[in-house]
Amino acid sequence: MSTIESRLADMGITIPEPPAPVAAYVGHVVHNGIVTVSGQLPLAGGALSQTGLLGAGVSVEEGAAAAQVCAINILAQMKVACDGDMERIVRCIRLGGFVASTADFTDHPKVINGASEFIGTILGDKGVHARAAVGVAALPMNASVEVEATFAIS
Amino acid sequence: MSTIESRLADMGITIPEPPAPVAAYVGHVVHNGIVTVSGQLPLAGGALSQTGLLGAGVSVEEGAAAAQVCAINILAQMKVACDGDMERIVRCIRLGGFVASTADFTDHPKVINGASEFIGTILGDKGVHARAAVGVAALPMNASVEVEATFAIS
Amino acid sequence: MSTIESRLADMGITIPEPPAPVAAYVGHVVHNGIVTVSGQLPLAGGALSQTGLLGAGVSVEEGAAAAQVCAINILAQMKVACDGDMERIVRCIRLGGFVASTADFTDHPKVINGASEFIGTILGDKGVHARAAVGVAALPMNASVEVEATFAIS
Numbered sequence: 001m002s003t004i005e006s007r008l009a010d011m012g013i014t015i016p017e018p019p020a021p022v023a024a025y026v027g028h029v030v031h032n033g034i035v036t037v038s039g040q041l042p043l044a045g046g047a048l049s050q051t052g053l054l055g056a057g058v059s060v061e062e063g064a065a066a067a068q069v070c071a072i073n074i075l076a077q078m079k080v081a082c083d084g085d086m087e088r089i090v091r092c093i094r095l096g097g098f099v100a101s102t103a104d105f106t107d108h109p110k111v112i113n114g115a116s117e118f119i120g121t122i123l124g125d126k127g128v129h130a131r132a133a134v135g136v137a138a139l140p141m142n143a144s145v146e147v148e149a150t151f152a153i154s
Numbered sequence: 155m156s157t158i159e160s161r162l163a164d165m166g167i168t169i170p171e172p173p174a175p176v177a178a179y180v181g182h183v184v185h186n187g188i189v190t191v192s193g194q195l196p197l198a199g200g201a202l203s204q205t206g207l208l209g210a211g212v213s214v215e216e217g218a219a220a221a222q223v224c225a226i227n228i229l230a231q232m233k234v235a236c237d238g239d240m241e242r243i244v245r246c247i248r249l250g251g252f253v254a255s256t257a258d259f260t261d262h263p264k265v266i267n268g269a270s271e272f273i274g275t276i277l278g279d280k281g282v283h284a285r286a287a288v289g290v291a292a293l294p295m296n297a298s299v300e301v302e303a304t305f306a307i308s
Numbered sequence: 309m310s311t312i313e314s315r316l317a318d319m320g321i322t323i324p325e326p327p328a329p330v331a332a333y334v335g336h337v338v339h340n341g342i343v344t345v346s347g348q349l350p351l352a353g354g355a356l357s358q359t360g361l362l363g364a365g366v367s368v369e370e371g372a373a374a375a376q377v378c379a380i381n382i383l384a385q386m387k388v389a390c391d392g393d394m395e396r397i398v399r400c401i402r403l404g405g406f407v408a409s410t411a412d413f414t415d416h417p418k419v420i421n422g423a424s425e426f427i428g429t430i431l432g433d434k435g436v437h438a439r440a441a442v443g444v445a446a447l448p449m450n451a452s453v454e455v456e457a458t459f460a461i462s
Contacts (some may be wrong), residue, residue, distance in 0.1 A: 002356075006287055020224075025249070025270045025274075025283050025284065025285040026280065026284060028284055028285070029245070029247050029248065029282075029283060031244075031245055031247055031311050032187075032306070036247050036248045036284040036292075036304070037284060038284040038285050038286060039285065039287065039288070040288030052364075061378060064229045071444060074312050076336055084165075089193070090339075091337070091339055093337050093339055093344050094337065094344045095333070096286065098288045098323040100255075100257075100445075102445065102446065103291075103361060103408075103410075103445055103446050104444065104446065104450075105445075106385075106447075106449050106450045107448075107449045108446070108447070109448050116333045117194060120333075128332070128334055128337075128346060129333050129337060129348065130331065130333065130334060130335070130337045130346040130456075131333040131346045131449060132346060132347030132404065132406075132454065132456045134347070134349065134406045134444045134447055134448075135444055135445045135446035135447060136288045136289055136290055136291075136444055136445055137254075137255050137256065137257055137259075137289045137290055137291045137411075137444075137445045138209075138255050138257050138258065138259050138260065138262070138289035139255065139262070139289060139426050140260060140261075140262045140263050140287060140288075140289055141260050142258075142260045146286065146288060147285045148284075150214050150344070152339050152340070161352075179403070179424045179428075179436065179439040180436050180437070181437055182436060182438055183399070183401050183402065183436075183437060185399060185460050186341075186460070187399055190401050190402045190438040190439065190458070191438060192438040192439045192440060192451075193439065193440030193441065193442070207411060221377045237318070250440065252440075252442045253412075254443075256411075257445075261457075271398045290410050290442045290443055290444055290445075291408075291410065291411055291413075291444055291445045292409050292410065292411050292413050292414065292416070292443035293410065293414075293416070293442055293443060294414060294415075294416045294417050294441060295414050296349045296412075296414045300440065300442060302438075
């Protein structure tokens with residue numbers, strides 16, 4: 001078992017099959033060793049693990065947990081992008097984190113840390129990335145968080 | 155007439171001249187075969203085809219139509235980036251879709267499908283892209299939709 | 309003194325040390341000559357130079373000034389990415405501008421021009437970039453503006 005797979009196993013996390021492509025877009029595109037991963041929602045077992053706005057009933061802890069689920073779905077896309085061998089990941093370059101929030105919510109970084117820290121834990125040095133975290137008005141399906149990503153692979 | 159041009163003609167769509175560069179930024183940048191296209195608004199003939207918020211008077215159908223206009227303007231940038239020969243497009247890598255929406259609107263994907271499906275129809279296999287779709291508080295000039303893009307060209 | 313450094317000196321601007329890496333993400337990532345700069349807030353001397361929403365008490369001029377501070381922090385990241393020699397900058401490829409705004413604010417481009425015009429002034433031809441500017445619900449720490457960037461370096 002690879003290092004990345006063993007770290008996931010240590011955390012009791014199984015990387016799911018990513019959802020099938022929808023309409024004219026796909027979960028990721030590979031071009032010249034760069035993987036662009038579509039915005040991932042906190043979908044687990046076909047349903048959203050967290051809906052609603054941060055600042056209006058959803059706590060920072062719940063938001064961070066949702067961001068981790070987004071990151072698990074990012075790794076699910078990466079596993080397919082790497083033909084199953086996630087050791088081909090060279091680097092997580094960037095995460096783009098969108099938090100559905102009210103105008104007076106200000107803890108977006110703590111929410112997106114749920115994704116960043118997970119990627120760092122699983123990928124180690126390869127998981128140290130650039131990031132943007134912003135608060136948006138609303139997200140698809142009333143999701144609380146959406147995270148997109150860019151990776152380099154070999 | 156190229157395949158891409160003929161598909162546009164079949165749809166009765168003429169790719170406009172893109173708007174002139176404004177201030178210190180431009181409509182697109184080409185670097186190492188990658189074209190980064192600035193966020194495009196639903197401008198047609200110098201005016202916005204759709205203003206206002208999804209969830210407050212603008213329907214999903216109107217939003218999707220506006221997203222298609224954004225995608226036409228993306229292709230207008232691409233035509234210039236390719237010195238007029240859009241067959242040089244290798245791949246649409248990513249669309250970033252921003253939907254001006256209320257906090258309770260949840261159909262952002264259906265809105266941005268107006269851009270994704272158009273790109274897929276015109277570019278075929280080369281048009282299958284990664285995507286993020288989010289709901290923002292407001293957009294320039296009160297536009298309902300803004301779409302940015304990344305392409306690879308030869 | 310290099311051209312870029314002398315232009316900064318002419319404007320009386322000192323590029324600060326960038327803030328230390330926080331948690332599992334960093335201020336920038338360099339991969340294959342492309343620098344991805346994390347979303348920068350208008351931090352100056354450890355505090356935000358501007359908080360609050362455009363459209364609710366923050367003027368366009370104040371927003372543009374905050375966007376310039378974000379751009380100074382982007383150059384601070386670039387200076388480190390270039391090991392101190394900003395003449396290694398080949399091109400600013402893209403700025404992504406997020407403006408914390410109310411739903412009826414529509415002048416996001418004028419706000420982000422505070423970053424774009426600064427980058428253009430300092431970098432000249434190398435500073436002409438693609439851009440997206442959108443209005444978001446809220447930003448970290450109640451910042452009025454956040455700007456991320458992509459550069460090519462030699």
